[in-house]
Amino acid sequence: DAGITQSPRYKITETGRQVTLMCHQTWSHSYMFWYRQDLGHGLRLIYYSAAADITDKGEVPDGYVVSRSKTENFPLTLESATRSQTSVYFCASRERTDTQYFGPGTRLTVL
Amino acid sequence: AQSVAQPEDQVNVAEGNPLTVKCTYSVSGNPYLFWYVQYPNRGLQFLLKYITGDNLVKGSYGFEAEFNKSQTSFHLKKPSALVSDSALYFCAVRDPPQLSFGAGTTVTVRA
Secondary structure, rough: OOOOHHHHHOEOOOOOOOOOEEEEEEOOOOOEEEEEEOOOOOEEEEEEEEEEOOOEOOOOOEEEEOOOOOOOOOOOOEOOHHHHHHHEEEEEEEEEOOEEEEEEOOOEEEO | OOOOOOOOEEEEEEOOOOEEEEOOEEEEOOOOOOEEEOOOOOOEEEEEEEEOOOOEEOOOEEEEEEEEEEOEEEEEEEOOOHHHEEEEEEEEEEEEEEEOOOOOOEEEOOO
């Protein structure tokens, strides 16, 4: 199906474990983004990518790692999960226009 | 940095009444402004955007937004609200390469 997908949709993990959240888009958009959504904070940018093999930090990058070896995929890894990383994570993409299109989100709980 | 503020955490209206969700912005240069809607357990959906031109922007699902430069506002409006409009609404501003989001306003439309 065309669009932007995220997996898993729900994840429960324990502190200290490594977790990878997947994001896949079928539009061949150049830009991809990872946001986290927390009550009272709206959406905050974690990392973004302007193209394959080009990534950069956003507002809250600590504790996260990204890669982008292919245009369509932009995985987000929590190297050692902490409780403060419990959140809902959204992936988004866009082309030259500024309108971003969002995936359905991954709800991550770190125990 | 570019930023937006949503002064109301919650808006409650009766079905059939006008709905307004407020947003103010702070930018250097010309503002590119957006509204998104998030239904429960879903990703953000694009509603409309203002780039330049007419101050009244029409979008999806019968929503429109009024850009007011003198008041630095970009309020979202719907003439007659539906119960199905109950959702979380986000205002955002282009802050290259990302969008910067407000904290969100929860809209509840009662039957």
